Amino acid sequence: xxxMTQSPATLxxxxxxxxxxxxxxxxxxxxxxxxxxxxxxxxxxxxxYGASTRATGIPARFSGSGxxxxxxxxxxxxxxxxxxxxxxxxxxxxxxxxxGQGTKVEIK
Amino acid sequence: xxxxxxSGGGLVKPGGSLRLSCAASGFTFSSYSMNWVRQAxxxxxxxxxxxxxxSSYIYYADSVKGRFTISRDxxxxxxxxxxxxxxxxxxxxxxxxxDLEGVLWFDYWGxxxxxxxxx
Numbered sequence: 001x002x003x004m005t006q007s008p009a010t011l012x013x014x015x016x017x018x019x020x021x022x023x024x025x026x027x028x029x030x031x032x033x034x035x036x037x038x039x040x041x042x043x044x045x046x047x048x049y050g051a052s053t054r055a056t057g058i059p060a061r062f063s064g065s066g067x068x069x070x071x072x073x074x075x076x077x078x079x080x081x082x083x084x085x086x087x088x089x090x091x092x093x094x095x096x097x098x099x100g101q102g103t104k105v106e107i108k
Numbered sequence: 109x110x111x112x113x114x115s116g117g118g119l120v121k122p123g124g125s126l127r128l129s130c131a132a133s134g135f136t137f138s139s140y141s142m143n144w145v146r147q148a149x150x151x152x153x154x155x156x157x158x159x160x161x162x163s164s165y166i167y168y169a170d171s172v173k174g175r176f177t178i179s180r181d182x183x184x185x186x187x188x189x190x191x192x193x194x195x196x197x198x199x200x201x202x203x204x205x206x207d208l209e210g211v212l213w214f215d216y217w218g219x220x221x222x223x224x225x226x227x
Contacts, residue, residue: 034213036153043203043217044153055215087153091212095167099153 002026002090006100012108013078021103023071023088031067032092038102039084047086048073075105083107110134110216112204117221124194124225130187130204130218138162138182141207143214144189146200156202157189161209172198194225 003026013019023033031051036044046055048064051071061076075082088100116128130142144156157178158167166178177190187204201222205214 032212036214038153043219044214045217046213046215049211049213049215089153089213094212095155095158096169097155097158097212099155101152 001096002029002093002098004088004090004098004100006086006088006103008103009101010104010106012106014108015080016077017108019075019078019082019105021073021075021086021105023066023073023100025069025071025090027093028068029090029092032090033064033066033071034089034091035062035064035073036087036089037082037084038087044087078105110206112206112216112218114202114204114218114221117202117223119224119226120194121227122195122225125190125192126194126223128189128191128202128204128221128223132185132187132204132206135206137185139209141209142178142180142187143205143207144178144187145203145205145214145217146198147203147220148197148200151200154200158207159187191223194223196225199223199225 005024007022033051035048038044052064063074065072085102085104087102091097111133113131120126141160143158146154159178175193179188201220203217203220205217
């Protein structure tokens with residue numbers, strides 16, 4: 001099973017600042033990585049797939065990069081609606097499709 | 109508009125059973141693989157099970173294998189999860205989520221249904 005590790009667990013950022021979230025895989029997942037956003041009481045929402053392709057309707061301030069074992073989600077200028085928990089998920093080797101434990105982006 | 113609506117959650121005693129349903133609309137259900145993903149209270153996401161569009165391929169997480177059964181009815185645009193021998197650690201919000209056959213990310217999710225296993 002591929003283990004996904006996200007860091008940091010919590011990221012405190014001021015509105016308008018840049019946020020950089022990391023996700024590491026225990027073995028190569030190529031570019032088969034997705035990112036999701038989850039707000040309290042809501043279902044997750046797909047942000048990025050293929051490590052760097054934005055899903056339909058996702059603002060350009062969200063960008064993904066990386067391949068192999070190291071991945072990054074960058075939010076260029078945080079808006080109030082971006083404060084949430086973010087999860088990475090690999091789909092290269094499955095079952096199981098595994099998620100990271102999440103990074104909470106909170107208001108500084 | 110794509111909609112996935114889960115139902116069937118509730119309180120059940122350890123060792124009991126429950127059947128979850130997910131009603132799909134707004135897309136060609138029979139063209140998509142479907143999945144169950146759960147989230148324990150205050151915890152992260154855990155993939156539970158997947159079923160291909162024609163039910164030919166079915167997969168389970170080790171944590172539920174032998175206890176849970178995924179199924180679908182393409183004529184009714186519905187996905188199911190039969191959960192038997194429930195344990196306290198199965199307590200979670202259960203989401204149904206779709207993925208287009210051959211692509212393995214979850215592009216739409218339902219709002220979830222809460223399953224609580226407690227005596």
